[in-house]
Amino acid sequence: MAAIAPLDFRWGVISTGNIATKFVKDLLVDPSTYGQLFLFKSNTPLTALVSCFGRRNVHDIAHKIVAVGSRSLSKAEDFIKTVIPDTSSGLTKAYGSYAEVFADPQVDAVYIGTPHTAHYEDALAAINAGKHVLCEKPITINAPELRSLIAAAKEKNVFLMEAMWTRFIPLSLELKKFLEEGSLGLPVLLHADLSGNLDLRSLPDTDRIVDPNLAGGALLDIGPYPLFWAIFVLYDHPDNAKTRPTKITGSMTMASRTPVDGTSVFSVSFTSSSKEKVGTKIDAQASLSCSFTVDSYEPGVVIRCERGNIIIKQPIYCPKQFVVQYRGKDGGIEREETNKFDFEGKGWHFQADEVARSVRVGKLQSDLWGHDHSLLEMEIFDEVRKQGGYAFPPGLEKVVN
Numbered sequence: 001m002a003a004i005a006p007l008d009f010r011w012g013v014i015s016t017g018n019i020a021t022k023f024v025k026d027l028l029v030d031p032s033t034y035g036q037l038f039l040f041k042s043n044t045p046l047t048a049l050v051s052c053f054g055r056r057n058v059h060d061i062a063h064k065i066v067a068v069g070s071r072s073l074s075k076a077e078d079f080i081k082t083v084i085p086d087t088s089s090g091l092t093k094a095y096g097s098y099a100e101v102f103a104d105p106q107v108d109a110v111y112i113g114t115p116h117t118a119h120y121e122d123a124l125a126a127i128n129a130g131k132h133v134l135c136e137k138p139i140t141i142n143a144p145e146l147r148s149l150i151a152a153a154k155e156k157n158v159f160l161m162e163a164m165w166t167r168f169i170p171l172s173l174e175l176k177k178f179l180e181e182g183s184l185g186l187p188v189l190l191h192a193d194l195s196g197n198l199d200l201r202s203l204p205d206t207d208r209i210v211d212p213n214l215a216g217g218a219l220l221d222i223g224p225y226p227l228f229w230a231i232f233v234l235y236d237h238p239d240n241a242k243t244r245p246t247k248i249t250g251s252m253t254m255a256s257r258t259p260v261d262g263t264s265v266f267s268v269s270f271t272s273s274s275k276e277k278v279g280t281k282i283d284a285q286a287s288l289s290c291s292f293t294v295d296s297y298e299p300g301v302v303i304r305c306e307r308g309n310i311i312i313k314q315p316i317y318c319p320k321q322f323v324v325q326y327r328g329k330d331g332g333i334e335r336e337e338t339n340k341f342d343f344e345g346k347g348w349h350f351q352a353d354e355v356a357r358s359v360r361v362g363k364l365q366s367d368l369w370g371h372d373h374s375l376l377e378m379e380i381f382d383e384v385r386k387q388g389g390y391a392f393p394p395g396l397e398k399v400v401n
C-alpha cells in the first residue's frame with residue numbers, strides 16, 4: 001500500500017498563557033515517535049497481566065505553527081522566541097491581535113487558549129474567517145452559545161472541536177476497545193472526581209479561577225473531566241447508543257470571596273426506561289465531583305460493572321494507568337490486569353492529530369468527540385448551575401435561549 005504523504009497542517013494559535021504554551025510545546029513533538037516502552041512486574045499475586053503501550057506513531061501529519069496572536073505584539077514575539085525557538089527566524093508570524101491570525105491565509109486551523117468567557121466570540125470570529133477551530137474546554141459557557149457556534153461552523157463548512165484532549169490519549173483509545181468487548185458486562189455505577197486545593201481565598205478576585213466575570217469556579221474549569229468519563233463510558237456505551245441522560249442533579253458550594261463554585265457535586269443517570277429510544281439496555285449512573293477547595297483523591301475514576309471494576313488513577317485528564325478487576329463466582333476479586341501507558345510529550349498533541357486527520361478527509365466534526373458530546377456537556381453544566389444556584393453576571397452569556 002502506498003504511504004500517504006504527510007499533510008502540513010498549519011496552526012494559528014491565539015493567546016500566550018498557560019495552556020497555549022503547553023499545547024504548542026506538544027505540537028513540536030515529532031509525531032512519529034513512540035513513547036518509551038517499559039515492562040512492569042507487580043508483586044501483587046492478583047496481578048495476572050501487565051500491558052504497556054507507548055504509541056503515537058503518526059506519519060501522515062506534520063504540525064506547523066505559522067502564527068501566534070496575542071493582545072500584545074511583544075507577548076506574541078516573546079512566546080515565539082521562548083516556546084518555538086527553532087522558528088524564531090521568522091517561520092512563525094507574531095501578531096498583536098487575534099483578528100490578524102484569523103485573516104492570515106497561511107492559517108488552516110486556529111487553536112483557542114483564551115479564558116472560558118472569550119471562547120464563543122473568538123471561535124465565532126475564526127469560523128467566520130473560514131478557519132477550522134480547536135477551542136479549549138469548556139468550549140462555551142452555556143449550551144445556547146455552543147448551538148450558535150455549531151450552526152456557524154456548519155454554515156461556513158469548517159471543522160469545530162472542543163479540546164477535550166482526554167478522549168484522544170492512548171489510555172482512552174485502549175479502554176474504549178476493552179469496554180466494547182464487554183467482558184465485565186454492563187457498567188452500573190461510575191465515580192469520577194478531579195480536585196486540587198487552590199486556596200481560593202488567597203487568589204486575587206480577578207484570577208480566572210474565581211472571577212465570575214470570567215465564568216470562574218470548579219464546574220466549568222475542571223468539571224469537564226469527571227463529566228468526560230461519564231459521557232465516554234455511559235453515553236457512548238454501545239448499548240446506550242447515545243441516548244441522552246434521563247436525570248441530572250447538581251449541588252454547589254460557594255467557597256471563595258466571589259460568587260463562584262468551590263466544589264460541585266453532580267450526577268447523570270441513564271435508564272433503560274428512557275422514552276427517547278426504545279430498546280436501550282443500559283441502567284447506569286455517574287456520581288461526579290470537582291473541587292478547588294480540597295486535595296485530589298485516588299482513585300480518580302472507578303467504573304463498577306456487572307462482573308468487575310475498572311480503576312483509573314489520577315490525573316483523570318491524562319491518566320496513564322487503568323486496572324481491570326475481574327470478579328469471581330463468590331463475588332471477590334479473583335484477577336487483576338494492569339494497563340500502563342507512556343508516550344513522548346504531555347498528551348495535548350493527540351487531539352491535534354485528530355483535528356488534522358478529520359480536516360484532511362473533509363469532516364466537520366470529530367468522530368470521537370463530536371458536537372453532540374460538547375453540547376451534552378454544556379447542557380449538563382447549565383442544569384447543574386441552575387440547581388446549584390450559580391447564575392453568571394448579566395451580559396456574560398453572549399447567547400441565551
Ligand SMILES: NC(=O)C1=CN([C@@H]2O[C@H](COP(=O)(O)OP(=O)(O)OC[C@H]3O[C@@H](n4cnc5c(N)ncnc54)[C@H](OP(=O)(O)O)[C@@H]3O)[C@@H](O)[C@H]2O)C=CC1
Pocket residue numbers: 014015016017018019020069070071072075076113114115116118136137138163165208220221317
Ligand atoms: N486542556 C487543558 O489541559 C487546560 C485547559 N485550560 C483551558 O484554557 C483556557 C485558558 O486557561 P489558562 O491557559 O490556564 O489561562 P491563562 O490565564 O494562563 O491564559 C489565558 C490567555 O488568554 C488571553 N486572554 C484573552 N482575553 C483575556 C482576558 N480577558 N483575561 C486574561 N487573559 C486573556 C491571554 O493571552 P494574550 O495576553 O496573549 O492575549 C492569556 O494569556 C481556559 O478556558 C481553561 O479551561 C486551562 C488549563 C489546562
Ligand SMILES: O=C1OC[C@@H](O)[C@H](O)[C@H]1O
Pocket residue numbers: 221222317
Ligand atoms: O483543564 C484543566 O486541567 C488542569 C487544571 O489545573 C486547569 O485549571 C484546568 O483548566
